[in-house]
Amino acid sequence: MADIYCPAQTTAILGYPTDQYYRKYPSTKTRLPVLVLHGDMEQVLPVPLSRHFYKQYSVLNPDVIYVELPRTGHTATYSSPIPNQEESCGCQIAISFMLSPTFQPDTSCLKKN
Helix, strand or coil: CCCCCCCCCCCEECCEECCCCCCCCCCCCCCCCEEEEEECCCCCCCHHHHHHHHHHHHHHCCCEEEEEECCCCCCHHHHCCCCCCCCCHHHHHHHHHHHCCCCCCCCHHHHHC
């Protein structure tokens, strides 16, 4: 089984000890739809971690969708900028993903940036 986690600190993260599930990996394929939203300006959880997770986890689950939002920081659903719109692009993508019968998000708001 491929290692789905990036090489990272293995003793503790953010001052907390790792739990019993650290580095235990999914071993069965699934079709559970998963949407991964990540801001390209994220500083708390580096972008390469999400890219790596998507690359590795999509081997087990073809229904994983990764969307990287431009000019967006830590809270991708609320901080993704779109001029002259009431909802953030990340929020629009997440809502469209949940409402779609095929779990395909509408990413057209990314073209407005």
